[in-house]
Amino acid sequence: MREALLARYREREPLLRGARDRLEGECLDVLAQCVHVDRIYFRIKSAKSFVEKALDPRNEPEYSDPLLEIEDQIAGRVLVFCLSDIPPVLHALSNAFQTVESSSRRPERDESFGYESEHRICVIPPHVQPDGWSASADMPRTFELQVRTLFMHAYAEPQHDLAYKAVQELPSRVRRELAWIAASAWGADQAYERVRQWNRAAVE
Amino acid sequence: MKLFRLHAYSIVPARTADDEMEPRGGAIKPSAELRSAMDNNRSRAKFHKCTQVGFVVDPTSRTNDVRDDVMTYGFGEAASAKSAALRLATLLGRAMDRRSPPCLLVPAASQDGPRAQVILWIFPRDEAFILNFGREGPSMEVVSDAFSQRSNHRKAAAFEGKSLRTEFLTGRVLDHQVSRVSGEVADFWTNRFLRCALSVSNDGGTRMLARTVRKAHDSTDDPIAKEILQAAVVAVRHTPQPRMSLDTFASRYLKDAALETFEAVAPKEARADVFTFQRPAFDAIVQFQVFHLNTGVIVSSPMDQIGQSVKLSGSGNRTLSCSGTVALEQLRARHA
Numbered sequence: 001m002r003e004a005l006l007a008r009y010r011e012r013e014p015l016l017r018g019a020r021d022r023l024e025g026e027c028l029d030v031l032a033q034c035v036h037v038d039r040i041y042f043r044i045k046s047a048k049s050f051v052e053k054a055l056d057p058r059n060e061p062e063y064s065d066p067l068l069e070i071e072d073q074i075a076g077r078v079l080v081f082c083l084s085d086i087p088p089v090l091h092a093l094s095n096a097f098q099t100v101e102s103s104s105r106r107p108e109r110d111e112s113f114g115y116e117s118e119h120r121i122c123v124i125p126p127h128v129q130p131d132g133w134s135a136s137a138d139m140p141r142t143f144e145l146q147v148r149t150l151f152m153h154a155y156a157e158p159q160h161d162l163a164y165k166a167v168q169e170l171p172s173r174v175r176r177e178l179a180w181i182a183a184s185a186w187g188a189d190q191a192y193e194r195v196r197q198w199n200r201a202a203v204e
Numbered sequence: 205m206k207l208f209r210l211h212a213y214s215i216v217p218a219r220t221a222d223d224e225m226e227p228r229g230g231a232i233k234p235s236a237e238l239r240s241a242m243d244n245n246r247s248r249a250k251f252h253k254c255t256q257v258g259f260v261v262d263p264t265s266r267t268n269d270v271r272d273d274v275m276t277y278g279f280g281e282a283a284s285a286k287s288a289a290l291r292l293a294t295l296l297g298r299a300m301d302r303r304s305p306p307c308l309l310v311p312a313a314s315q316d317g318p319r320a321q322v323i324l325w326i327f328p329r330d331e332a333f334i335l336n337f338g339r340e341g342p343s344m345e346v347v348s349d350a351f352s353q354r355s356n357h358r359k360a361a362a363f364e365g366k367s368l369r370t371e372f373l374t375g376r377v378l379d380h381q382v383s384r385v386s387g388e389v390a391d392f393w394t395n396r397f398l399r400c401a402l403s404v405s406n407d408g409g410t411r412m413l414a415r416t417v418r419k420a421h422d423s424t425d426d427p428i429a430k431e432i433l434q435a436a437v438v439a440v441r442h443t444p445q446p447r448m449s450l451d452t453f454a455s456r457y458l459k460d461a462a463l464e465t466f467e468a469v470a471p472k473e474a475r476a477d478v479f480t481f482q483r484p485a486f487d488a489i490v491q492f493q494v495f496h497l498n499t500g501v502i503v504s505s506p507m508d509q510i511g512q513s514v515k516l517s518g519s520g521n522r523t524l525s526c527s528g529t530v531a532l533e534q535l536r537a538r539h540a
Contacts, residue, residue, distance in 0.1 A: 029411055029488075069370050096405050100373055102263035123258050123373055126474035127404050127412040133473050134252075137319070141370050 002051055008067060009047045015139065016044040018130030020074050023143060026128055027076060030096040034089050036081040038150055045073050067138040071121050074143040079153050082192045086118060089147050097122035100142060113182035115156055117148040151192075155185040205314035205321050207242060209277070209285060210234050213293035213309045215326070217300035227293035227309070231286060242312055245353055246323065251362045254376040255449065255478040257400035261373070270295070270399045271363075271372055278313045278320035279367045285313070292324065299397035305329055308351040321364040324398075327351040328358060356380045359393045361400075374403055402478055409479025412471065413440075413453060414489035420466040427519060432462035437490055437507050446481040450474065495524055502539050 024042040031037050045053075050073065054066035063069045078089055093099075101121035107114040121142050133139055148156065163170055163178055170178075213229030234242065259268040273288040280288065289311045296309050310325040330352035334345040352358065360378040365371030377400070379393050394400050404412070421433045436457035440448075448456070450470045458466050493510060495503040503526060505514040514526040 026408060026411075030407070032488075065366060065368060068366065068368055071370060096408055098258040098260075098373075098401065098403065099263045100261045101266050120263075123403070125403050125405070125408060126256050126477050127408055127471055129471075129473040131472045141373050 002055060005054055005066065006047055006051050009050050012067075012136065012139065013044065013047070015130055015133055015136075016074055019124060019128050019133070019143075020044050022128035022130070023074060023076060023124070026096065026125075027078065027093070030092050031078065031089060034080075034085070034092055036085040037089065038079040038081060040076065040078050042074060042076040045070070045075070065138065068140065071140065071142045072144040073140045074124070076143065076145050077153075078145070078147045079150055080147065081150060082196055083149060083189050084193060084196065086147055086149070090118060090120075093120065093122075093145060093147070097125065097145075107182075113179050113186055115159070115182070116152045116186070117146050117156060120145040120147070149189050151185040151188045155182045205316045205319075207234060207239055207312060207314045209282075209311075209313040210238075210242070211286065211289040211311050213289070213296075214306065215293060215297050215300065215309050216306045217304050218297040224294075224297065227290065227297060229293065229309075231282070231289075241353065242310075245325065245360075246362075249360055249362070249378045251360075251376045251378065253476045254362075254378050255476050256374055256403035256474075257361070257377050257394055257398065258374045258403050259372075260399050260401050266369065268399055270397075274322045274324070274363050275367065275372050277311055278315075278322040278363075278372075296326070296397050299392055301392070304392065305357070318366050319364065320367070321362060323360055323362045325360045326358060326393075327353055328355050330355060361393070361398055375400070404474060404477040404479050406480040406482050407485040409449075409474075409477060410482040410485040411489060412474060413448075413450060413479075413481070414486045416450060416466065416470050418490050419469040420462070423469060424461065424465045426461045426465075427522060429461040429465055431516075432458060432460070433466070434493065434507070434510060436462070438510070440481065441483055441486065441507065443481060447478060448481055449476050449478045451476055452478075497524060 020042045024040060027040050027042070031040060050066070050070060053070060054063055078093075080086055080089055097120075099120050099122050101119075103119045105115055105117045105119055107116075121144055123141060124143050129139075159178055159181070163174070210232045211230060212232050213227040215227055216225060218224035232238070259271040261268045261271070270292070273292050276288040277285045277292070292311060293309050300307075306329045308325075308327045308329070310327065312323045312325065314321045314323075328351065329348075330350050332347045332350045334347055336343045336345060357380070358378070361375050362378075363372050363375035375398075377394055377398070381393075394402065417433060417437060421430055424430060424433075436453070439457055440453065445456075450466075454463055454466055454470075490507065492504050492506055495505070497503065503514065503524060505526070510516070513528050514524065516522050516524055
């Protein structure tokens with residue numbers, strides 16, 4: 001099962017890479033008018049990571065057809081400077097791509113600090129599908145998009161490697177350290193927003 | 205795919221809420237002749253060449269009523285499929301307006317293992333003659349409640365896939381009006397009834413067109429092909445028919461080697477996808493033509509100045525001349 005899935009995923013990687021490159025180009029065009037976009041980048045999921053996700057025993061329910069169901073085989077990220085740069089980016093992206101799912105990832109409790117990001121699942125449009133895409137009935141229909149500030153990213157990216165993928169449960173002190181980093185990132189975003197408001201008022 | 209479920213409803217446009225009538229119809233057991241007719245309709249539709257649409261889904265719940273009914277029709281039990289078909293028929297009546305003639309809605313589901321295909325057909329009402337031969341000689345009968353399978357006003361939408369949350373998000377529509385007309389008339393089928401949107405955005409489609417034209421232009425050495433592509437660029441920027449696809453652009457503006465080059469570089473998965481041409485998006489990619497002359501001079505000209513202040517002559521070694529008042533002079537180490 002594992003080997004068969006791995007082989008099938010590897011077969012599709014050239015097509016996924018083709019779509020990734022075109023999606024990245026499309027996003028660059030779509031967001032060309034948006035100021036304060038720091039970076040736009042796309043990746044395809046590694047074969048190893050895909051198989052681990054597909055066969056993860058914690059999946060509830062299990063994937064019946066992971067090649068069709070896993071939606072981050074292609075994923076993109078847009079990093080912006082400040083909180084108020086996020087809405088215009090989301091607006092431009094929603095005009096360009098058919099969005100089927102949107103969520104604002106935030107800690108559930110007000111007094112908690114942690115991962116924050118805007119997530120979207122969008123349909124892969126036909127004009128970014130490389131030749132041969134529709135010849136296979138199980139190419140993914142959707143891709144994932146994340147939009148976040150540089151400070152959200154500064155917390156999320158190292159945390160993903162250090163904590164999210166940790167092999168053992170994190171000790172209390174490490175969790176507090178991470179919460180402190182998240183709180184600092186949240187505070188920095190809020191402070192930048194206040195500075196920006198001050199700057200706007202000063203210019204006017 | 206084998207047809208396993210078929211319903212038919214006579215739809216009268218519900219022009220106001222007061223004259224809304226429950227659609228008349230129900231499940232049809234397909235005869236061999238009907239099965240064959242539906243198969244022929246499917247082949248004639250050439251869905252793989254039709255424009256792609258996507259369901260407009262509520263992104264918070266990932267739902268769209270029409271998509272849910274289409275999937276229920278394709279995968280549900282007979283009773284729930286019948287309810288779904290009736291809901292679709294009612295919705296169609298509401299989506300139609302005074303400009304729409306009465307029609308026959310035919311949902312049809314086919315299956316191949318875990319995959320299903322659901323096609324929603326509408327066949328417009330038409331009048332036909334029947335020529336009868338009796339003892340008193342031939343006679344003609346007028347049939348006013350027939351529905352035409354071949355009319356250019358027939359429409360269809362095909363959705364295919366497995367019963368998964370990632371499936372049935374997109375489909376293909378047969379709608380002869382969609383690439384010709386902008387606005388309300390063309391959009392009743394896609395937007396108001398199916399609750400779908402075209403899969404290629406207007407800006408995205410226009411950029412795809414601009415890139416394809418540029419790639420075709422840069423990849424051919426044939427001066428006549430280049431000239432045709434240049435003329436096409438000038439023409440499309442002023443087109444009175446902004447709804448197009450790569451295929452319609454090619455058939456309107458290109459021929460011979462220019463057509464072949466364009467078709468060779470056009471993205472195959474999206475050639476039939478319809479969009480509304482957006483000049484700013486086009487100009488962001490194709491606005492200037494650059495000529496490198498054998499004298500080391502480089503001329504960069506806005507497209508619409510070619511043939512005006514920038515003139516090309518000859519067909520083999522073409523020569524260029526341009527005229528105009530100098531507005532700015534600068535010294536540079538290299539070409540801008």
